[in-house]
Amino acid sequence: MSTTEKTDTQVLVVGAGPTGLLLAGDLATAGIDVTLVERRPHGLANMTRAFGVHARTLEQLDARGLADELLATGTTLDRARLFGRLDLDLTRLPSRFNHLLVTPQYEVERLLERRAATAGVTFRYDMELRALHQDADTVTAELTGPDGAPLTLTARHLVGADGVRSAVRTALNLPFPGGSVIRSIVLADVRLTEEPADAFSVNGSDDSFAFLAPFGDGWYRVMGWSRTRQVPDTEPVDLDEIREITRRALGTDLGMHDPRWISRFHSDERQVPSYRVGRVLLAGDAAHVHSPAGGQGMNTGLQDAANLSWKLTAVLRGDAPDPEALLDSYQSERHPVGAAVLRTSGALVRLAMAHTPLTRAARSLAARLLSTVRPAATRAMGMISGIGIAYAPPAGARRPAGRRAPDARLREGRLYELLREGEFVLIAPEGGPPALPDTAPVSPERLVRATWTDPARRTSVLVRPDGYVQWVSR
Structure with a gap:
């Protein structure tokens, strides 16, 4: 794009759910001009079925200084009991956040919206996308406001984070293959007369299944x-x-009463073939949707945003040696993760729905396997929590490039505290690091530099802003 061509904003984000809010906040914190449009009026309650925040998502929020505040809004669960016999011990997760946080989605949105507004994001609520067009340099979005008045905005890039009925995906004429995996799911927030034996319970009978989890405030x-x-x-x-339904599945309804919210919905399994079309990218439920089993939907979208935000930042700052390849890596890294989430969540819901002797025997076998074979349980918990997700290393790099970086204690503080700068972190031995490879999408002037606490460590590690290893010295 020529330096003289004017745009209304550098990045236009469509959708002010958790995915869009985290993405917009990251970009604005990095100095990128961002406009976020949302079809809902501001302040309209967004009660949805998302309620669980997994370990990897908490690590991402920790890198933004939000995790501890979010933890105070809900309750943490160290264990989860599935199908009456499978007990998952989340304390074995290799993370500072070795638990599941149960908190309403609106609490996540509240913190992310505050961060985005503080960083300077321009919000436009009650604004609906009608069409978009792009050329080699810009994306043009045609919108309508609350009074039906048209508005046109141009941007360098546009990100659709506008949910399962994405107007951005529709405007791109992208298919969304898949179908309904389960229909007529009922959902409610209730109070209980009796205390449940297990804090988090999932079980099923021949014709029903149910799960129950506490918010920590009596709901x-x-x-x-x-x-x-x-x-x-x-x-x-x-x-x-x-x-x-709860009595049939769990054996008791625990005296539930005084619901504050009840709904019925169906769950699809769908994934768009391409997360990127030119200057337009998709994230969250606009790109993939799956069963609620495992509580991975919101978490996967937030991690999409964390992956994409630093890449867009590097491209717009001019730090990426190959901008097209860097943006394409969003597809190559996150599309397989979305596909894996479809598989695991689909398997969980099918196990819960098991009703024939054969499928119930398969469920018992799976529960026994995960209960007795620790590597299998560790792998399952790693996938569901996000801790075990890794990407293919960059060309020419060696492992652990592509893997999640643990929250190492460094002389300057914890790694995830240093990642709050929103930049790459270079961890090196005392005496200075080697030169970075020319392919690293980072400006040396913006690096956050840190030193191992152990003087015997001689390797250097470059950690991406999303907490994954980019490069390791030989």
Whole structure:
């Protein structure tokens, strides 16, 4: 793009859910001009089914100085019991956040919106995307406001983070292959008369399944499904239906009462073939949607945003030696993760729905395997929590390039505290690091430099802003 061509904003983000808010906040913190548009009016409650924040997402929020504040809004679970016999010990996760945080999605959005606004993001609520066009230099978005008045905005790049019914994906004419995996799921936030035996429970009977998790403030999230009650999403749902499903699946409804929210929905398994079309990129539910089993939806979208934000920043700053290759790496790194989440969440929900003797035997076998074979349980917890996700190393790099960087204690502080600068962190032995490879998408002037606490360590490690290893010295 020529330096004289004017745009309204450098990056236009469509969708002010968790994914769009984290992305916009990252870009604005890095000095990028960002406009975020959202079709909902500002302040409208966004009650959704997302309620769990996994370990890797908490690490990403820690790198933005938000994790500890978010932890105070909910309750942490160290263990999860599935199918009445599988007990997952989350304390074995190799993370400062070796647990699952149960907190409503709106708490995540509240912190991310505050951060984005403080960083200077321009918000435009009650604004709907109607069409978009792009050329070699810009993206043009045609929008309408609350009064129906048209508005046109141009940007260097546009990111669609506008959910499963993405207007951005529709405007690109991209397919969204897949289908419904489960219909007529009921969901509610309730209070209980009886204390549950397990803080987090998932179980099923021949014709029903349910799970229950605490928010930590006296409210519980309950979700259920009944094979005998398959009705459209528009069919009313009441507490009696949720009680009956819970009794059949868990053996008791624990005296649930006073629901603050009840809904019915269906769950799809879908993934767009390409997360990038020219200057337009997709993230979160706009790119992939899957069953709620495992609670990975919001978490996967937030990690999409963390992966994409530093890459867009490097391109717009002129730090990327090969901008096209760097943006293409968003697809090559995150598309396989989205596909893996579809597989694991789909497997979990199918196990929960098991009703024939063969499928129930398979569920028992899977539970026994994960209970007795520690590497299998570790791998499963690593995938669900995000801790075990790794990317292919850059060309010519050696392992552990591409892997998640642990939160090392350094002379200057914890690694994830240093990542709060939003820049690459170079960890080196005392005496100075070697020269960085020319392919590293980072300006040496912006590096955060750190030193190992152990003087015997002689390697140098370059950590990306999203907490993954970019390069290791030989």
